[in-house]
Amino acid sequence: MSGLSESIYMRSPIWLQQAAVAVWGAQWYWRRFGGHFSQFVAEYLERDRWSAERLRDYQAERLAALFDAAWRSPYYREAFSKAGMSERLGPWEAMAKAPLLSKNTLRSSGDRLLTTSRLPRGVSVFSTSGSTGTPTKLYYTREFLQQQLAILEARSYRYAGVTHRDRRFMCGVRKVCRLDQSKPPFWRFSPAENLAYASAYHLSPRFLPDYLAFLRRYQPRIIMGYPSALSTIASYALEHNDMPAPARCVITTSETVTLQIRDVIERAWQCRLFDQYGCSEGCCFASQCEHGRYHVSEDLGIIEILNAQGQPAAPGDIGEIVCTGLLNTLQPLIRYRIGDVACWAPEQTCPCGRSSRIIESIDGRLEDMCCTPDGRQTLRFDTVFKGIDHIREAQVIQEKPDLFVLRVVPAEGFGPSDADLLRHNMLLHVGNVQIEIETVEAIERAASGKFRAVVCRLTPEERKRLLRGAT
Numbered sequence: 001m002s003g004l005s006e007s008i009y010m011r012s013p014i015w016l017q018q019a020a021v022a023v024w025g026a027q028w029y030w031r032r033f034g035g036h037f038s039q040f041v042a043e044y045l046e047r048d049r050w051s052a053e054r055l056r057d058y059q060a061e062r063l064a065a066l067f068d069a070a071w072r073s074p075y076y077r078e079a080f081s082k083a084g085m086s087e088r089l090g091p092w093e094a095m096a097k098a099p100l101l102s103k104n105t106l107r108s109s110g111d112r113l114l115t116t117s118r119l120p121r122g123v124s125v126f127s128t129s130g131s132t133g134t135p136t137k138l139y140y141t142r143e144f145l146q147q148q149l150a151i152l153e154a155r156s157y158r159y160a161g162v163t164h165r166d167r168r169f170m171c172g173v174r175k176v177c178r179l180d181q182s183k184p185p186f187w188r189f190s191p192a193e194n195l196a197y198a199s200a201y202h203l204s205p206r207f208l209p210d211y212l213a214f215l216r217r218y219q220p221r222i223i224m225g226y227p228s229a230l231s232t233i234a235s236y237a238l239e240h241n242d243m244p245a246p247a248r249c250v251i252t253t254s255e256t257v258t259l260q261i262r263d264v265i266e267r268a269w270q271c272r273l274f275d276q277y278g279c280s281e282g283c284c285f286a287s288q289c290e291h292g293r294y295h296v297s298e299d300l301g302i303i304e305i306l307n308a309q310g311q312p313a314a315p316g317d318i319g320e321i322v323c324t325g326l327l328n329t330l331q332p333l334i335r336y337r338i339g340d341v342a343c344w345a346p347e348q349t350c351p352c353g354r355s356s357r358i359i360e361s362i363d364g365r366l367e368d369m370c371c372t373p374d375g376r377q378t379l380r381f382d383t384v385f386k387g388i389d390h391i392r393e394a395q396v397i398q399e400k401p402d403l404f405v406l407r408v409v410p411a412e413g414f415g416p417s418d419a420d421l422l423r424h425n426m427l428l429h430v431g432n433v434q435i436e437i438e439t440v441e442a443i444e445r446a447a448s449g450k451f452r453a454v455v456c457r458l459t460p461e462e463r464k465r466l467l468r469g470a471t
Helices: 003-011 014-033 037-047 052-070 074-082 091-097 103-113 142-157 208-218 227-240 259-269 416-430 460-467
Strands: 124-128 136-140 168-172 187-190 195-199 222-225 249-252 272-278 285-288 294-296 301-306 319-325 336-344 358-365 391-400 403-410 434-439 454-456
Touching: 014 142, 014 187, 037 142, 052 091, 052 319, 074 103, 103 136, 103 336, 136 142, 142 272, 142 285, 168 227, 195 208, 208 227, 222 227, 227 249, 227 259, 227 391, 249 259, 259 272, 301 336, 403 416, 416 434
Parallel strands: 168 195, 168 222, 222 249, 249 272, 391 454, 403 434
Antiparallel strands: 124 136, 187 195, 272 285, 285 294, 294 358, 301 319, 319 336, 336 358, 391 403
């Protein structure tokens, strides 16, 4: 939705907003699920059971086509030449020599990555602002868009035992109603998509009974959204014994799923949570199979996990995600630094039998990786909150090398013993530092609507000093 059309939408009465969503949803449904969508789903399902060797051969074939296209891009032609590359290199040799692509470069020079001066018909241009507010322009052909939706169908919905045709409830970042709206409905319907899209900006105790009453009436089979938004609904439901209708599955994305969040959501909806990891750039995807392990979709993109020295991280060690999309030859993203961190699973076999590589965990944003005084890096703080039941949500902030602040939204029953246990757990996790606990009514979201569970406010100089072992 453009800025002007969004402004008109927000000023419209609810009945007109609903009509607009229905029309837009029908058009969007055809664009996403028409054409070659079914063929792409079938191809993803077939490749899902390929051997590792066959997947590697497929990647080499796609990489060769990707580099052939990239040499037609003004940006890559210059960058490859500076790196001493030639068009005669084989695909894996070219990958080894290709320079990393930063987010700033994509943001400032996205048009220079294009491999043609004349856009094909049907290209969609998406603008994402991220955390900086500066738009990044992403170019999707119609087929590339359908491939992105097909991967969700084949490797997310089907893993959970559902399809995109099942009734869905989505609680995400889209502003579907005015922020000052003070009574329901806080959701709008897209009949063509069989979807109710709910506002994530009205999840206050005042309105949560309305959400839960609606969920009992609507009875969606699939619950989707940000983990933080869904856990807010789930926590309220469990605390007040005001339960939603049971669902077939919950599918989450965009934020780290902690053990506490998973437990609360699964108890509230009485089903399993399946998490997925992807990006609007369309260059990587990983999703949980029926055994809960994160399988990388290696036919969509190649994921590297690099340590601080730029070398492949050992299994179990946290590193920076660098990804190469295999499908977008219009605007190739080669060795793209997406800004997130993860680690490879030490055990690379899964009872499901799939041969794709397995990520142990997707831990969050690179810039929010905390550094302890003894030089360790950490992002996950799940163990800090283990055994503490009186917290709705919490955020860990590293203010200084030796100062951590825990911002806690308390539930009924939270008291001094909980605070003492939090301090104890934090000291075990990060060492001898100062711990402050701050209780708040709510934790603000980022401009994108995402919840940041961990925030590191160290300067680059402080981070470097800690990693060198200085205190």
